[in-house]
Amino acid sequence: MGASILTAQNLSKVVPSAEGELTILHELSLELNKGDSLAIVGSSGSGKSTLLGLLAGLDLPSSGEVILAGQALSTLDEDQRARIRAEQVGFVFQSFQLLDSLNALENVMLPLELDGRKDARERARHLLERVGLGQRLTHSPRQLSGGEQQRVAIARAFAAEPTCCLPMNPPATSTATPASASATCCSNSTKRTARPWCWSPTTSAWPTVADA
Ligand SMILES: Nc1ncnc2c1ncn2[C@@H]1O[C@H](COP(=O)(O)OP(=O)(O)OP(=O)(O)O)[C@@H](O)[C@H]1O
Ligand SMILES: [Mg+2]
Numbered sequence: 001m002g003a004s005i006l007t008a009q010n011l012s013k014v015v016p017s018a019e020g021e022l023t024i025l026h027e028l029s030l031e032l033n034k035g036d037s038l039a040i041v042g043s044s045g046s047g048k049s050t051l052l053g054l055l056a057g058l059d060l061p062s063s064g065e066v067i068l069a070g071q072a073l074s075t076l077d078e079d080q081r082a083r084i085r086a087e088q089v090g091f092v093f094q095s096f097q098l099l100d101s102l103n104a105l106e107n108v109m110l111p112l113e114l115d116g117r118k119d120a121r122e123r124a125r126h127l128l129e130r131v132g133l134g135q136r137l138t139h140s141p142r143q144l145s146g147g148e149q150q151r152v153a154i155a156r157a158f159a160a161e162p163t164c165c166l167p168m169n170p171p172a173t174s175t176a177t178p179a180s181a182s183a184t185c186c187s188n189s190t191k192r193t194a195r196p197w198c199w200s201p202t203t204s205a206w207p208t209v210a211d212a
Pocket of ligand 1: 049051
């Protein structure tokens with residue numbers, strides 16, 4: 001295909017447990033091309049976070065392969081996987097991981113400044129406006145609602161123009177109105193910028209939002 005950004009081939013994850021070997025993932029394959037959105041849906045304990053960890057190269061599969069931006073992750077050492085993650089993947093963490101000492105604008109600017117981008121402030125402002133937070137630029141994370149914090153985290157994930165974006169299990173409350181708006185925005189954003197957007201909800205309500 002050539003356009004594939006992220007491919008999983010026959011991924012299996014088996015871990016030891018007190019009851020013997022536990023198979024969390026069994027020969028799972030998927031392919032994400034430019035501009036694709038994917039909602040990973042499943043009940044609690046079904047293996048969503050395990051899969052996202054493998055796709056991001058945070059963990060290695062028991063068998064199978066993940067190919068991210070043309071690189072087979074199993075052929076890379078930990079430092080090389082960290083580098084490809086930094087260059088290619090935008091993360092939205094479950095607890096958002098915003099820095100309390102920085103305001104919303106500065107949180108989104110941070111990865112851009114680390115990347116040496118001269119347009120950091122301008123781009124961060126634009127992204128925050130895209131997620132409806134143009135009036136909250138100088139608020140610290142503590143002065144933002146949960147949904148607003150999530151939208152800042154989404155804007156930050158897209159800031160450095162990653163090849164793909166992996167929200168690491170946002171809370172079920174993501175289906176509430178403000179977060180729905182941001183998901184729509186990011187979904188539109190991936191269409192415009194041709195970056196895949198892979199969403200792992202804890203409820204089955206997300207596909208509707210992700211497709212919006
Ligand atoms: N290192 C491990 N050792 C043993 N069991 C594990 C390990 N990692 C995950 N599991 C088990 O594998 C299953 C899948 O875990 P995972 O965290 O991927 O689920 P999930 O779909 O993300 O669930 P949730 O929606 O609750 O976040 C769970 O039952 C978990 O207890
Ligand atoms: Mg999980």
